[in-house]
Amino acid sequence: MLDGIRIIEIEALGPAPFAAMMLADLDAEVICIHRKGGGVTPGMPEHSLLDRGKSSIALDLKDADDARTARALIATADGLIEGFRPGVMERLGLGPEEMKALNPRLVYGRMTGWGQDSARSAQAGHDLNYIALSGALWSASAPGDVPLTPPTLVGDIGGGALYLVAGMLAGLLRAARTGVGAEVDAAIYDGSAHMMNLLMAIRQAGGFGDRRGENLLDGPHWSRTYACRGGGHISVQCLEPKFYAIFLDRMGLSQDTDFAQQFARPLWPELTARLAGRFAEHPRDHWTALFKGSDACVAPVLSPSEAALDPMNDRNTWISQGGHLQAAPAPRFDRKTSTPGPVPARDQNRAEILEDLAQRFPSYD
Numbered sequence: 001m002l003d004g005i006r007i008i009e010i011e012a013l014g015p016a017p018f019a020a021m022m023l024a025d026l027d028a029e030v031i032c033i034h035r036k037g038g039g040v041t042p043g044m045p046e047h048s049l050l051d052r053g054k055s056s057i058a059l060d061l062k063d064a065d066d067a068r069t070a071r072a073l074i075a076t077a078d079g080l081i082e083g084f085r086p087g088v089m090e091r092l093g094l095g096p097e098e099m100k101a102l103n104p105r106l107v108y109g110r111m112t113g114w115g116q117d118s119a120r121s122a123q124a125g126h127d128l129n130y131i132a133l134s135g136a137l138w139s140a141s142a143p144g145d146v147p148l149t150p151p152t153l154v155g156d157i158g159g160g161a162l163y164l165v166a167g168m169l170a171g172l173l174r175a176a177r178t179g180v181g182a183e184v185d186a187a188i189y190d191g192s193a194h195m196m197n198l199l200m201a202i203r204q205a206g207g208f209g210d211r212r213g214e215n216l217l218d219g220p221h222w223s224r225t226y227a228c229r230g231g232g233h234i235s236v237q238c239l240e241p242k243f244y245a246i247f248l249d250r251m252g253l254s255q256d257t258d259f260a261q262q263f264a265r266p267l268w269p270e271l272t273a274r275l276a277g278r279f280a281e282h283p284r285d286h287w288t289a290l291f292k293g294s295d296a297c298v299a300p301v302l303s304p305s306e307a308a309l310d311p312m313n314d315r316n317t318w319i320s321q322g323g324h325l326q327a328a329p330a331p332r333f334d335r336k337t338s339t340p341g342p343v344p345a346r347d348q349n350r351a352e353i354l355e356d357l358a359q360r361f362p363s364y365d
Contacts, residue, residue, distance in 0.1 A: 002023060003027045003105070005078045005079070006076060007028050007030045007079045007080070008033065008081070009031065010089075011032060014160075014161075015161040015164065015165070015188065016161070017083075021050045021164065022053040023079075024052065030055070032051060032055065032056050032057075034056050034059075034346045034347065047345065051342040051343050052341050055348075056347055056348050057069075057350045067094070070094060071093075072274055072360075074102065075102050078107060079168050081168070082110060086112060089110075094318070102182070104180065104181060106162065106175075107171030107175055107262075109164050109171075110186060111188075111307040112131070113160075113189060115185060118187070118189070120133075127154075128155070131192045134192045136192035138210075139208075139218050154195070155192050159192030162191075163191035167186050171184055202215075202216060212264060222244055226275060226276055226280075227280060228287060229282055232300065233341065234279055234298060235286055235298065235299050236275075237297050238296055246295050250291055250294060259271060260331070279283050321340065322342075326340070
């Protein structure tokens with residue numbers, strides 16, 4: 001889909017390389033400038049699957065010759081992705097204004113937590129901090145529990161990387177049409193707040209407020225996960241009455257007058273406790289079998305390894321490459337699946353990248 005598009009990625013943490021990986025999955029040519037002699041990012045493997053499908057060259061951006069190579073690469077690119085704190089790229093002489101003068105068509109993607117200009121833009125932070133302050137963490141977890149979300153999914157990936165990808169694609173479309181690039185300021189704080197607009201639309205109808213446990217998606221007995229015997233969990237979210245009716249039928253509760261009052265909020269805590277007792281009577285596999293093939297909106301909570309073995313994975317959503325479990329590229333186009341490219345070793349593609357620059361710029365050596 002993005003064949004012919006070249007992206008230069010400056011090595012950074014989580015959401016920036018994820019966004020570049022997604023563009024590589026979409027067939028863009030992504031050249032990652034890894035840190036020269038800087039070692040591997042803490043917590044990440046030497047050969048990270050986030051580098052799949054990319055080319056690698058290691059440069060020291062504080063070195064004049066290496067910075068010159070970086071500028072030459074950026075001059076050839078359609079887009080750039082960086083994930084430093086505000087001001088770092090400017091101090092390196094690689095900021096958006098300098099690069100715009102070098103390459104007017106460049107779409108300059110910037111990934112931060114707090115944004116380029118904000119009251120906290122100079123402060124450190126991580127995924128959980130950004131979504132806490134944006135409001136996106138508020139309704140996470142069951143009433144009475146501390147707010148907890150799957151690590152990185154709401155902030156780094158949902159509110160960060162995916163918004164950066166959307167911004168990059170929009171910028172690339174405009175550049176193709178007008179020849180004018182763009183600076184994309186993707187802040188996890190902004191993106192995670194923006195994702196809340198679905199809930200804010202529900203709020204307009206009175207279904208979502210500031211009191212946890214009293215909203216349509218975090219309060220009802222029919223919208224939560226339950227522990228099963230033996231340690232597994234099952235998810236239930238049968239919002240529509242027709243699906244709720246199927247759920248009650250499978251559970252043998254169709255004639256229960258209390259359960260018949262699906263939206264009676266005062267009953268939700270009691271009905272939740274009753275369902276918790278029911279689900280604790282049998283293991284997860286029992287409930288999975290009971291609801292198999294139904295529209296009751298019930299599904300087991302699986303680990304990634306379990307998901308890879310589930311019949312749903314006939315789509316080959318979870319794959320193993322190089323002995324490592326990973327998710328396949330998404331979305332799909334024309335109903336075809338694609339295989340991610342291999343993970344390069346750091347600096348693996350130096351020779352061909354420099355040769356390409358020499359061919360593009362006769363004065364470059």
